Amino acid sequence: MTAADLGPDLPLSARPVPVRSVGLPADDLDSAVTAFMTASPVTRRWDVEHDFDWAAADANRLTEGQRSAVQFITFIEDHLPGYFALYGSRFPLDADVDLETFLVNREVYHFTVRWAQEEDSHARALFRYQVESGIAQASSLRRELAAEGRKRFSLPHEHPAALFAYTLVQEKATQIYYQNLRAVVGDPVLADVLGRLSRDEARHFTFMADMVEAYLRRYGDAVVEPMREAIAQFRMPLADTLKGYWRWALRIADTARYDHTEAYDHLVRVVRRAVDAPSDRVDELERFVRACRVLPTAAAPH
Numbered sequence: 478m479t480a481a482d483l484g485p486d487l488p489l490s491a492r493p494v495p496v497r498s499v500g501l502p503a504d505d506l507d508s509a510v511t512a513f514m515t516a517s518p519v520t521r522r523w524d525v526e527h528d529f530d531w532a533a534a535d536a537n538r539l540t541e542g543q544r545s546a547v548q549f550i551t552f553i554e555d556h557l558p559g560y561f562a563l564y565g566s567r568f569p570l571d572a573d574v575d576l577e578t579f580l581v582n583r584e585v586y587h588f589t590v591r592w593a594q595e596e597d598s599h600a601r602a603l604f605r606y607q608v609e610s611g612i613a614q615a616s617s618l619r620r621e622l623a624a625e626g627r628k629r630f631s632l633p634h635e636h637p638a639a640l641f642a643y644t645l646v647q648e649k650a651t652q653i654y655y656q657n658l659r660a661v662v663g664d665p666v667l668a669d670v671l672g673r674l675s676r677d678e679a680r681h682f683t684f685m686a687d688m689v690e691a692y693l694r695r696y697g698d699a700v701v702e703p704m705r706e707a708i709a710q711f712r713m714p715l716a717d718t719l720k721g722y723w724r725w726a727l728r729i730a731d732t733a734r735y736d737h738t739e740a741y742d743h744l745v746r747v748v749r750r751a752v753d754a755p756s757d758r759v760d761e762l763e764r765f766v767r768a769c770r771v772l773p774t775a776a777a778p779h
């Protein structure tokens with residue numbers, strides 16, 4: 478479908494999945510993007526070069542597990558080109574899409590390009606920390622990251638609402654993990670880095686929550702199933718491609734509490750907030766999410 482199909486004649490729940498369009502009116506997107514930009518004025522932004530005391534970075538103050546956690550999250554953050562390309566391919570901005578589709582995809586691009594810039598700073602901050610603290614040498618780390626970074630990142634979800642629900646969980650899970658890791662690390666420079674990163678992830682989560690709410694308000698029950706699928710098939714990024722992912726995941730959970738299902742509760746809260754009178758489908762989604770929440774996971778804390 479194209480964004481032009483968002484006309485008034487057909488109930489939204491009866492319309493096909495907008496595969497290449499973000500599928501929301503430009504005004505809704507503009508509100509979510511403006512709220513995101515408002516939450517990060519220039520005065521509150523940070524940069525890798527000026528906001529950390531790199532000369533004081535010292536990996537000798539970290540445990541083996543904490544070093545391992547830093548290496549792991551560097552891989553995850555460094556995969557940004559793959560994540561960004563996915564948004565570009567899902568919401569194209571070229572001559573292959575009609576004007577209405579381009580118009581709404583362009584609105585989301587305002588977010589993705591800023592979001593990408595922030596995530597790229599996360600990758601650069603962690604790279605710099607590894608080098609300055611003595612965890613790694615720049616040339617070998619660069620090569621290791623490239624070997625993983627060139628692997629393709631894909632997601633099974635077709636529906637854009639599922640993509641945003643997936644990212645909502647992922648951003649919240651990352652935020653919680655960085656906070657937990659920050660509380661235990663022995664190097665204050667690393668704690669500063671993790672503090673900056675977790676605050677950014679919190680803002681990314683808020684944008685994703687606004688998007689999920691917008692889909693629920695516009696499409697109602699029709700987006701509940703795609704969201705359920707996003708949870709049912711949930712895998713953290715790189716779970717299928719990063720060498721030794723599950724061994725790493727267990728180790729990082731040993732170091733600081735890590736449980737992505739904690740983020741599911743946040744999704745339920747967003748859904749509840751968006752719907753005035755929860756339908757059976759929404760109730761069902763909530764039950765499903767709660768059931769997922771108590772399932773033991775490979776990366777659950779010990």
Ligand SMILES: [Fe+2]
Pocket residue numbers: 554595596599674678
């Ligand atoms: Fe990040």
Ligand SMILES: [Fe+2]
Pocket residue numbers: 596648677678681
């Ligand atoms: Fe993020």
